Amino acid sequence: MIPTEWALALSAVLFVIGVVGVLVRRNALVIFMSIELMLNAANLAFVAFARQQNSLDGQIFVFFVMTVAAAEVAVGLAIIVNLFRLRETVFVDEINLLKG
Amino acid sequence: MAALMQNEAFQVALWAMVKVGIILGVMLGVVSYLIYAERKICGHIQARTGPNRVGPLGLLQPIADVGKLLFKEEFIPAGANKVVFHIAPILAVFPAIVTFSVIPMGPAPMFVVTDINVGLLLFLAMSSLGVYAITLGGWSSNNKYALLGGLRSSAQMISYELALGLSTIPVLLRSGTLSLSGIVDSQAGNLKAFGTTLPLPNWGIFHWYLVLPFFIFLICSFAETNRAPFDLPEAEGELVAGFHTEYSSMKWALFFLGEYMNMIVICSIMVTLYLGGWHGPGVDKFAPLGLVWFLTKLFALLFFFIWVRWTYPRLRYDQLMGFGWKVLLPASIVNVVIAAVWLYWRANA
Amino acid sequence: MVPYLFLGFAALLVATALMVILHRNPVTSALFLVLSFSSLAGIYLLLQAEFIGMVQIIVYAGASMVLFLFVIMYLNLQHDVEKGAQIALRRGIGWMVGALLLLFAGLLAKKGWVSGPVAALPPDTTGGNAAAIGRVLYSRFLFPFEITSILLLVAMVGAIVLAKGRPAPQGEAE
Numbered sequence: 001m002i003p004t005e006w007a008l009a010l011s012a013v014l015f016v017i018g019v020v021g022v023l024v025r026r027n028a029l030v031i032f033m034s035i036e037l038m039l040n041a042a043n044l045a046f047v048a049f050a051r052q053q054n055s056l057d058g059q060i061f062v063f064f065v066m067t068v069a070a071a072e073v074a075v076g077l078a079i080i081v082n083l084f085r086l087r088e089t090v091f092v093d094e095i096n097l098l099k100g
Numbered sequence: 101m102a103a104l105m106q107n108e109a110f111q112v113a114l115w116a117m118v119k120v121g122i123i124l125g126v127m128l129g130v131v132s133y134l135i136y137a138e139r140k141i142c143g144h145i146q147a148r149t150g151p152n153r154v155g156p157l158g159l160l161q162p163i164a165d166v167g168k169l170l171f172k173e174e175f176i177p178a179g180a181n182k183v184v185f186h187i188a189p190i191l192a193v194f195p196a197i198v199t200f201s202v203i204p205m206g207p208a209p210m211f212v213v214t215d216i217n218v219g220l221l222l223f224l225a226m227s228s229l230g231v232y233a234i235t236l237g238g239w240s241s242n243n244k245y246a247l248l249g250g251l252r253s254s255a256q257m258i259s260y261e262l263a264l265g266l267s268t269i270p271v272l273l274r275s276g277t278l279s280l281s282g283i284v285d286s287q288a289g290n291l292k293a294f295g296t297t298l299p300l301p302n303w304g305i306f307h308w309y310l311v312l313p314f315f316i317f318l319i320c321s322f323a324e325t326n327r328a329p330f331d332l333p334e335a336e337g338e339l340v341a342g343f344h345t346e347y348s349s350m351k352w353a354l355f356f357l358g359e360y361m362n363m364i365v366i367c368s369i370m371v372t373l374y375l376g377g378w379h380g381p382g383v384d385k386f387a388p389l390g391l392v393w394f395l396t397k398l399f400a401l402l403f404f405f406i407w408v409r410w411t412y413p414r415l416r417y418d419q420l421m422g423f424g425w426k427v428l429l430p431a432s433i434v435n436v437v438i439a440a441v442w443l444y445w446r447a448n449a
Numbered sequence: 450m451v452p453y454l455f456l457g458f459a460a461l462l463v464a465t466a467l468m469v470i471l472h473r474n475p476v477t478s479a480l481f482l483v484l485s486f487s488s489l490a491g492i493y494l495l496l497q498a499e500f501i502g503m504v505q506i507i508v509y510a511g512a513s514m515v516l517f518l519f520v521i522m523y524l525n526l527q528h529d530v531e532k533g534a535q536i537a538l539r540r541g542i543g544w545m546v547g548a549l550l551l552l553f554a555g556l557l558a559k560k561g562w563v564s565g566p567v568a569a570l571p572p573d574t575t576g577g578n579a580a581a582i583g584r585v586l587y588s589r590f591l592f593p594f595e596i597t598s599i600l601l602l603v604a605m606v607g608a609i610v611l612a613k614g615r616p617a618p619q620g621e622a623e
Contacts, residue, residue, distance in 0.1 A: 002455045002495060005558070010459045010492075012554040014466055016547045021470030023543030026536070027529050029475050029521060033482050036513070037466055040489055043501075051496045056585050059578075062501050063586070066508050067597040071604030073513045077520045078611035084524050091529075109450055184476070218579055221503035228511025232483070235515070239476075239522055251522075254515065278579050 007048030015041035028080050028090045032073075039069050116201075119213045123200055131360045132162035138406050145410045172349040177242055180346070184240035189351040192233035192358030195226035196365045203368045206378045206390035208281045219280035220272070223369055224265055227324060231257050233358060234326070238343035249342025252417065253326055259424040260323035260330075266432035267313035267320065270439035271304055271373045280369075284377030303376035309439040314374045316432050321366040323424070325359060327405060329412040330420060367401040368394075375401075455495050461488040473528045479517045486510045500579040 014037060021034025043062045050058025084090055136151065136158070143150025151158035176185060202219035204212040216222065231254045238250020272278065275286035291300040291307075304310045323330040344355045371377060371394060380393030415423070465485035469478045486509040493502035586594055 002452060006452075006455065006459070007492070007496065009554075009558070010462065012551065012558075013463055016550045016554070017463070017466045017470060019550060020543050020547035023546055024540045025470060025529075027475060027526070029517065029526070030470065030478050030529075033469055033478060033517065036482065036509070037469065037485070040486065040509075043505075044489065044492065047493055047496050047498045047501060050498065056581055059498050059501050059582055060585055060590050062498075063504070063582070064593060064597060066504060067601060070508055070513060071600050073516055074604045074608040075611065077516055078608040081520060081523070082611055090524065090526065181476070184480070187480075216499065218499045218503050221500070221507070221579070225503050225506035225511060228507050231511070231515055232518075235518060235522075236480075239518075247522075251519075254519070258512075258515065276580075 002051075004048050004052040007051075008045060011041045011044040011048065014038075014044065026091045026093050028083070028092050028095075031092065032076055032080070036069065036073070039065060116213055120201070123213065124197070127197075127200070127361065127364070128357075130364065131357055132166065134360050134364070134402065135165070135356070136162050137402075138409075141403070141406045142410045145407070166353070169349060169353045174351065175346070175348045177346045179242040181240040181242075184236050186351070188233050188237035188240060189347065189354035189358070191229070191236065192355050193361060195229045196358060196361035199223050199226045199365045200368075202280055203365070203372060204281045204284050204377055205368075205394045207383070207387045210387065211378070211391055211394075212281060215279060215281045217277070217279045217282075220268060220278045220283070220373075223280075223365075224261075224268075227264070227362075227366075228261060230324070230358075230362065233355070234343045237347065237355065241343075241346035243346050246343050246345045249345070253343060256323055256326075256330065256420060256424075259421060260320040260428070263316055263424060263428040263432045264320035264324060266429070266436055267316040268373060269436045270310055270313050273436075273439055273443050274304070274307065274310070280372050280377075284372055284379065287376045288379055301376055301379065303379070304374040309435065309442055310374060312431065312435050313439075314370075316428055316435075317370060317374070319428065320424075321370065322405070322408065323420075325362045325366055325405075327359075327363070328409040329415050331409075331414060363402065363405055364398070367398050367405065370401060371397045451495055455492065458488045458491040458495070461485075462492065475521045475526050475529070476518065479514055479521060482517075483510050483514045486514070498578060500582050 018034045018036075018038035018041060021037065022031050025031055025034065043065055046058040046062045046065070048058075050056060080090060083095060087095055089095065139161070140150040140158070151161040154160040154164045176182060199222065201213040202216060202222050204215065206212070208215050234257070235250045235254040238246040238248075238253075241247070271283060275283045277283060277286070287301070287303050289302045291298045291302045300306050305314050322328075344352055347355060375397050378390030378394040380389065380396075383390045383393065462485050465481045465488065468481040469485065472478050472481065487506060490502040490505040490510075493499075493505060
């Protein structure tokens with residue numbers, strides 16, 4: 001059996017990779033992928049705890065997180081496509097109309 | 101070493117390896133002769149003889165074909181994304197091979213590599229990965245025809261996957277398990293209806309609420325394997341050769357292998373879900389007979405696939421999408437509801 | 450056997466996740482993300498969550514990432530250009546924040562980690578993980594489950610409306 005600590009450490013590393021991705025990249029699509037990585041890190045923690053607690057609630061939560069993530073991908077990508085049509089770019093630092 | 105041989109986990113792993121090896125070897129042979137069969141049947145349907153020069157009845161033709169393909173020039177178009185261009189053909193074969201590990205070809209545990217309790221989900225997961233090969237192959241070729249073929253086919257596969265998945269749900273409702281061996285077990289014996297035992301096997305297709313799902317699954321599997329009448333990704337008349345226009349030599353052969361392997365896999369799943377799997381007369385007395393029955397049903401379905409390909413013309417693209425979304429999807433949803441209500445009523449009445 | 454498999458999948462997961470954020474070509478990033486989702490599915494299998502593992506492949510690798518690839522191909526994105534002092538500065542800050550977060554997680558694990566009590570009642574797993582999840586989903590979590598279907602419907606309508614684009618204003622050429 002895998003120690004819960006291992007899975008949690010992996011989850012933490014994955015989450016940090018996601019955070020760094022959001023901070024260092026300027027391509028909106030890659031930022032979006034990094035957000036998916038963070039969501040998956042949370043899922044991994046849920047599954048690990050579900051295993052430790054011998055309960056299914058954690059897995060049910062993962063199921064819901066996946067649904068939300070799927071909805072988010074659909075809407076988010078549509079927004080990115082629209083942004084590209086308007087501004088001809090997907091780089092978030094060039095989309096700065098509100099900066100004044 | 102002796103201790104290792106005693107280890108139960110090691111034995112299981114070793115057995116699985118042996119079975120995987122056998123299946124891989126047999127599959128490659130079957131695929132090459134399936135191509136031969138396709139050419140032969142196509143020939144006879146078109147009032148020709150088909151390949152008949154190499155060996156008796158042309159039986160050595162597949163070997164000659166493979167030899168030719170091996171020695172052809174590997175061509176990589178300028179401006180292609182080289183890494184993706186190499187990966188795409190591998191992705192075409194990989195999902196089909198993985199799915200084979202859960203298909204029960206006879207009584208478990210002898211004739212199935214591994215019987216996991218989410219077998220059907222594994223099949224759905226792998227068939228959803230099949231899109232990558234074609235999309236990436238089309239995109240990385242840096243060719244307009246290939247890109248169009250790739251985009252067409254991914255839209256087509258995603259659309260038909262929905263109806264395909266939904267048409268398996270009535271089967272699951274009946275058997276109450278996702279394990280493919282469990283589904284086969286639920287089709288044992290004779291059909292019981294109207295309070296008597298009928299002289300029909302208890303296969304899925306003989307239950308009235310599984311007839312429509314079977315035909316939806318059949319139609320969707322034509323689309324999933326990119327075969328006529330849904331072969332738009334490689335529509336020769338319009339797109340040269342579709343997503344594999346720029347592929348040559350063994351990479352092209354891998355795409356071809358993937359297509360035929362997918363065909364075998366999806367027919368095996370159909371046999372398992374709707375046609376009683378390896379069940380047939382005499383299996384309870386002599387277990388290996390199950391393999392024979394399984395292969396008989398499988399080859400009958402494969403023949404049907406080839407027959408359809410050389411009989412029906414290709415659909416137009418908007419007709420294809422319209423049919424998938426406006427006919428097959430609603431029909432399979434309605435069927436799920438009907439089957440659920442019927443099974444619930446029967447269980448509680 | 451299982452711990453070694455876990456370590457293997459974990460190494461693959463971390464390596465591919467790093468490639469996702471490091472590679473300049475968005476298509477390659479997306480492909481590495483597919484790989485990391487698949488190795489995560491392997492980890493779920495090892496944690497005895499077969500159903501979640503398979504759904505992970507179907508939903509993420511099979512659906513979400515195909516959509517990502519479609520959009521990248523549709524926008525015809527090439528290698529990202531990342532040059533200049535500003536971007537270098539931001540990259541430095543990003544990695545610093547990441548290191549700080551990891552440090553924080555390490556401290557938390559060392560100082561504040563208390564394993565909770567193990568639940569008394571093991572779940573009813575007759576018929577496997579999928580059947581057990583189904584039972585819980587359709588009893589205790591029925592209401593949230595129904596809400597998710599509405600969420601998906603809203604997302605579907607929203608995506609279609611957004612992707613169709615705004616109709617041209619009256620009397621004006623687009």
